[in-house]
Amino acid sequence: xxxxxxxxxxxxxxxxxxxxxxxxxxxxxxxxxxxxxxxxxxxxxxxxxxxxxxxxxxxxxxxxxxxxxxxxxxxxxxxxxxxxxxxxxxxxxxxxxxxxxxxxxxxxxxxxxxxxxxxxxxxxxxxxxxxxxxxxxxxxxxxxxxxxxxxxxxxxxxxxxxxxxxxxxxxxxxxxxxxxxxxxxxxxxxxxxxxxxxxxxxxxxxxxxxxxxxxxxxxxxxxxxxxxxxxxxxxxxxxxxxxxxxxxxxxxxxxxxxxxxxxxxxxxxxxxx
Amino acid sequence: xxxxxxxxxxxxxxxxxxxxxxxxxxxxxxxxxxxxxxxxxxxxxxxxxxxxxxxxxxxxxxxxxxxxxxxxxxxxxxxxxxxxxxxxxxxxxxxxxxxxxxxxxxxxxxxxxxxxxxxxxxxxxxxxxxxxxxxxxxxxxxxxxxxxxxxxxxxxxxxxxxxxxxxxxxxxxxxxxxxxxxxxxxxxxxxxxxxxxxxxxxxxxxxxxxxxxxxxxxxxxxxxxxxxxxxxxxxxxxxxxxxxxxxxxxxxxxxxxxxxxxxxxxxxxxxxx
Numbered sequence: 001x002x003x004x005x006x007x008x009x010x011x012x013x014x015x016x017x018x019x020x021x022x023x024x025x026x027x028x029x030x031x032x033x034x035x036x037x038x039x040x041x042x043x044x045x046x047x048x049x050x051x052x053x054x055x056x057x058x059x060x061x062x063x064x065x066x067x068x069x070x071x072x073x074x075x076x077x078x079x080x081x082x083x084x085x086x087x088x089x090x091x092x093x094x095x096x097x098x099x100x101x102x103x104x105x106x107x108x109x110x111x112x113x114x115x116x117x118x119x120x121x122x123x124x125x126x127x128x129x130x131x132x133x134x135x136x137x138x139x140x141x142x143x144x145x146x147x148x149x150x151x152x153x154x155x156x157x158x159x160x161x162x163x164x165x166x167x168x169x170x171x172x173x174x175x176x177x178x179x180x181x182x183x184x185x186x187x188x189x190x191x192x193x194x195x196x197x198x199x200x201x202x203x204x205x206x207x208x209x210x211x212x213x214x215x216x217x218x219x220x221x222x223x224x225x226x227x228x229x230x231x232x233x234x235x236x237x238x239x240x241x242x243x244x245x246x247x248x249x250x251x252x253x254x255x256x257x258x259x260x261x262x263x264x265x266x267x268x269x270x271x272x273x
Numbered sequence: 274x275x276x277x278x279x280x281x282x283x284x285x286x287x288x289x290x291x292x293x294x295x296x297x298x299x300x301x302x303x304x305x306x307x308x309x310x311x312x313x314x315x316x317x318x319x320x321x322x323x324x325x326x327x328x329x330x331x332x333x334x335x336x337x338x339x340x341x342x343x344x345x346x347x348x349x350x351x352x353x354x355x356x357x358x359x360x361x362x363x364x365x366x367x368x369x370x371x372x373x374x375x376x377x378x379x380x381x382x383x384x385x386x387x388x389x390x391x392x393x394x395x396x397x398x399x400x401x402x403x404x405x406x407x408x409x410x411x412x413x414x415x416x417x418x419x420x421x422x423x424x425x426x427x428x429x430x431x432x433x434x435x436x437x438x439x440x441x442x443x444x445x446x447x448x449x450x451x452x453x454x455x456x457x458x459x460x461x462x463x464x465x466x467x468x469x470x471x472x473x474x475x476x477x478x479x480x481x482x483x484x485x486x487x488x489x490x491x492x493x494x495x496x497x498x499x500x501x502x503x504x505x506x507x508x509x510x511x512x513x514x515x516x517x518x519x520x521x522x523x524x525x526x527x528x529x530x531x532x533x534x535x536x537x538x539x540x541x542x543x544x545x546x
Contacts, residue, residue: 108482108498112455145418147455148482148498154455182385182420182427209381209421211487225381225421 001229002244002273005266009034009062009243011203012041014265015258016249020050028057030262034243036063037095039088047094054095062243063138063174063201064092068102070122071115071152078118081105085126092135099136099200101174106152115152120162123171131170138200139163140174145214156180156189163198175235176203176247178218181226187234194238202235204228204273205248216251220264222272232273244273274502275517275546278539282307282335282516284476285314287538288531289522293323301330303535307516309336310368312361320367327368335516336411336447336474337365341375343395344388344425351391354378358399365408372409372473374447379425388425393435396444404443411473412436413447418487429453429462436471448508449476449520451491454499460507467511475508477501477546478521489524493537495545505546517546 002008010032015023020041027035035054042050054061067088072078085100092100104119106112123137130137141159142151153159159173173193180186193199206224211217221228232244246265253261275281283305288296293314300308308327315323327334340361343354358373365373377392379385396410403410414432415424426432432446446466453459466472479497484490494501505517519538526534 111500111503112457116457143417144455145416145484148480148484155457158457182417184385184389184428184431207421211418211421214484214487227384230384 002270005031005269006033007242007244008032008266008269009036009060009245010265011036011038011065011245011247013038013065014246014248015262016254017258020045021053024053024057024059026259026262028059030266032059034060034062034245036065036245036247037061037097038065039091042091042095047091051095060243061095061097062245063099063101064088064095064097065101066103067100067137069105071105071107071110071118073107073110078122082122082125085122086129089126089130089133089135093133097135099138099172100130101138101140101201103140103142104151104153106147106149108148112147112152119152120165123166127166127168127170136170136172136200138172138174140176141179143179155183155185156193157185160189160193160196160198163196169197172198172200174201174203175199177226177228177231178203178205178207181207181231186231190231190234190238194235194240199235199238199240200242201245202232202240202242203245203247205246213251216249218248218250220248220253221246221268228273244269275543278304278542279306280515280517281305281539281542282309282333282518283538284309284311284338284518284520286311286338287519287521288535289527290531293318294326297326297330297332299532299535301332303539305332307333307335307518309338309518309520310334310370311338312364315364315368320364324368333516334368334370335518336372336374337361337368337370338374339376340373340410342378344378344380344383344391346380346383351395355395355398358395359402362399362403362406362408366406370408372411372445373403374411374413374474376413376415377424377426379420379422381421385420385425392425393438396439400439400441400443409443409445409473411445411447413449414452416452428456428458429466430458433462433465433469433471436469442470445471445473447474447476448472450499450501450504451476451478451480454480454504459504463504463507463511467508467513472508472511472513473515474518475505475513475515476518476520478519486524489522491521491523493521493526494519494541501546517542
């Protein structure tokens with residue numbers, strides 16, 4: 001139960017059918033206070049105009065999603081990823097986003113240990129650019145079902161370890177309940193994450209049983225089996241004071257009338273988050 | 274690269290279209306040495322006849338699959354699971370299987386911590402029956418994508434911890450690469466598992482990218498991204514001398530001519546395991 005919407009942030013991808021020009025006024029009218037901007041939502045847009053649109057509606061830009069995808073057996077591909085992450089950092093700076101969320105990446109044709117080293121090296125390579133731009137980087141550990149092709153960082157422990165290794169106040173973690181809820185070490189690693197100053201972002205949705213699609217069958221809060229108030233409690237006990245970001249990829253919800261879906265999100269947030 | 278088939282075991286579910294009366298002679302003719310019997314394969318059969326069929330073809334019964342599924346919010350359901358596990362133990366004894374593989378279970382309407390306690394208590398409840406029957410119990414940690422409804426034990430560390438807690442020579446672990454390959458602690462936990470005497474079984478298949486189905490899209494060895502020789506090396510270095518059990522659930526492979534699939538399995542085993 002959350003009594004007010006002051007910490008509610010939506011990811012633009014959650015209401016994917018809406019262009020950002022539609023989403024921003026809808027979010028604001030519904031009482032949403034924060035927005036996490038996905039890069040597809042600003043493709044081909046004037047960033048200063050997008051930033052003004054968001055500011056004019058009183059929304060806080062919480063994150064830019066997403067950079068990362070560093071690993072590849074091909075050095076030229078790795079360089080392309082580094083260049084693209086620098087562009088993402090510039091976009092975040094232009095929008096006033098305090099950080100870029102990094103989906104670490106993985107590659108099925110090389111060992112996880114190699115991919116992990118390339119993630120660390122990729123972050124290190126873009127870090128000076130991020131610091132110069134005043135933008136932080138939030139490593140998002142992804143569910144182990146994505147270890148083959150999307151993330152070789154699959155637990156909060158690994159993400160915390162990588163932050164320890166990189167040892168920069170500009171590098172932290174995005175904690176997403178969908179990816180991490182199953183982990184028996186979660187409470188302990190959230191505490192560690194907060195104590196170390198790594199806890200940059202907190203993402204909400206739910207895990208449905210059964211889940212029908214590996215990417216686009218996330219649940220609205222309350223539709224699944226994640227104990228959201230408990231995890232949010234751990235996050236807040238670890239000192240987190242940021243937004244609760246609703247990030248739902250769902251063919252089912254995207255197929256709905258999005259005004260109706262937005263009302264459902266807010267009701268679910270108040271009742272189940 | 275494995276030079277001979279002396280440690281090759283197939284799970285009957287791998288060639289699901291074949292009844293056990295078909296599978297056993299086919300396996301033997303192909304040079305397979307071990308068989309893990311799934312309970313659906315012996316449903317309605319005379320177990321003494323099944324045991325004789327297997328023995329007459331020179332196959333070793335490696336495991337019975339599967340017991341477990343202990344958690345439920347409903348006490349009567351939990352008792353039904355315990356009773357069913359006792360039947361599985363009796364079936365294993367009748368077939369000469371040294372252990373029953375346990376899929377721990379999970380229930381989406383209760384916390385993982387509760388499910389984990391019920392798994393531990395369920396195993397403890399059937400343990401005297403198992404010891405009396407001379408049958409061991411192998412806890413199989415399942416991939417975190419099954420945490421909602423199939424297993425609240427999702428890492429080898431958790432399974433090892435549960436073995437520590439139960440502290441019985443009759444309780445160990447089945448290590449399945451499909452469930453555990455992503456874990457950055459895997460080498461270390463396999464070493465621990467072997468040293469403690471918990472390493473009862475080793476299951477092989479592969480993780481495809483992309484994987485299209487949560488249950489029935491496992492890969493044949495070499496079709497995916499798991500470094501099988503490396504993991505097998507860890508298992509053998511931990512002292513394991515048992516069979517390499519090929520366990521593949523795959524709508525794609527089940528749709529094939531199973532004689533052809535069996536030839537592919539053997540070729541893939543020799544080349545990629």
